[in-house]
Amino acid sequence: MKLYDSFASVYASGDYPNLSQRMAAILPGVMKHYKILTNNRKKLLDVACGEGSFCVEMAKNGWSVTGVDQSEEMLRLAKHRAKNDQVDVKFEKQDMRFIDYHNEFDLATCWFDSLNYLISNNDLQSTFNSIARSLKPNGWFLFDMNTIYGLAVEWQKNRCYVRQETKDLLELHRTCYDFEKNLGCIKITWFVKVDDKWEKYEEKHIERGFSIAEIESCLEYAGLHVVDKVSSLDPISPLGSQSGRAWFLTRK
Ligand SMILES: C[S@@+](CC[C@H](N)C(=O)[O-])C[C@H]1O[C@@H](n2cnc3c(N)ncnc32)[C@H](O)[C@@H]1O
Structure with missing residues (x-):
């Protein structure tokens, strides 16, 4: 069995989805602050979408949403959640290192440690490259990662x-x-x-754990420019040497 397949239902029944649900709630304020896609809500790609909480909330808010994850069981729960909440979300099994979309999305997101599951710099680079490829010109990519600290x-x-x-x-x-x-x-x-x-x-x-410098270097190589990096988006707070999580706002 793959990672998260047998754990998926335990994940969904616990408080794990709280972080991405919170992100759906605060995102309008964050987007206003950073002037992200000011005029309309368009196409969103949620990378490593897990059991779909964030995708479903964003679809309810009027976004056209695609969620990708490598775990079949997480995707099964995500589809079930979307059906229950009567929203249309496209869920696909894809490895984030090789996402197969080109110039399609206005916004990409990746929440809650998902990028820390990439063990090598090559995998992180390949993921950033594939996310950059999937974004339209000037598209945004927002994500968080656990820091080394x-x-x-x-x-x-x-x-x-x-x-x-x-x-x-x-x-x-x-x-x-x-x-x-x-x-x-x-x-x-x-x-x-x-x-x-x-x-x-x-x-x-x-x-x-990747250093902030390693993350920034992979982002720049992928053509994703760091607009800001913070230790919290709610409230927006500076990143320090003792921040446990780093949030990045990047733009193609
Ligand atoms: C901690 S969960 C986060 C799920 C969701 N983003 C959330 O906030 O609840 C990590 C997710 O990353 C997915 N994942 C890990 N490595 C992946 C990869 N290489 N490609 C796609 N998904 C991956 C796992 O299947 C799992 O659903």
Whole structure:
């Protein structure tokens, strides 16, 4: 099974989609602040869309939305969510390193650590290249990433914790960090109660920490110009050496 396939339903039932739902709520204010696409709402590509919360909210706000992800199970949940909420969203299985669109979108987004799943500079470069290709001229690409500080320090402050606990689900996280390779690891173990027995599942998620300079260099090479980089979009706050997450606003 691929990463996120067996974990998808646990992800969707937890508070994980909160970040992207929050992004849908604050995006109009962010776009106004940075004067992004001031006159109308057009075509949006959400990269690594997961279980589709952000795509569905944006479609409700009048955008024409395409979501891509590599996990079939996440995409199945996303399609289900769109159907339930009676909105039209195109969901496609695509690896973000090789997105197959050209000059189509006004805005691309990628939220909640998704880019940290790319382990090498080549993969990050190839992803930025494919996103730049998919954007129309002057199109925008907004995203967040965990910083090295976030993965190496914040993640390690609590190295073993219960993330979800209900009467039929227990989700445990254990973290570690490889300082030589800048890799953060979360071993997710969860137990689901089926009849009277607990079934055990496990996934190991590895996230790469990239320096801000490495991210900027890959963006520039892809033809994406950094308009701003901040530690929070709500409220907009400067990026510092102890920021756990970096938000980038870039333009083709
Ligand atoms: C932490 S989840 C974020 C999902 C969604 N953006 C959100 O905010 O809830 C990371 C997502 O990245 C996807 N992903 C990881 N590597 C990918 C790749 N190479 N191509 C496409 N999707 C990928 C996973 O399948 C998963 O859905």
